[in-house]
Amino acid sequence: RRFWFRAAHLVAIVFIVVQSWLGQVCPLTIWENDLRRAAGDATYSGDFVGYWMQRLLYYDLNPWVFAVGYTVFGVVVLATFILGPPRRKKPGGAQAADSAS
Numbered sequence: 001r002r003f004w005f006r007a008a009h010l011v012a013i014v015f016i017v018v019q020s021w022l023g024q025v026c027p028l029t030i031w032e033n034d035l036r037r038a039a040g041d042a043t044y045s046g047d048f049v050g051y052w053m054q055r056l057l058y059y060d061l062n063p064w065v066f067a068v069g070y071t072v073f074g075v076v077v078l079a080t081f082i083l084g085p086p087r088r089k090k091p092g093g094a095q096a097a098d099s100a101s
Contacts, residue, residue: 020067
């Protein structure tokens, strides 16, 4: 329930949701393919999750399916902020005293 940990995850998934709806490939996928190419290994087109989902499940899904999946996951992450809000550390270590009682 750490606020900054949860906020970092929320920002990351919002970034992925926006990217997927704009049809952009994740910068980490671009970097991975650049490193594969530099090592002489085979690269792949599309996004990382879509590539591995297709390889693991043998389904040829449209990119919008993954965009919807990312969006649903983003809504779930946002819901955890609302339903189980992160705890902010109280000044002076009052949080430790509160949890002891």
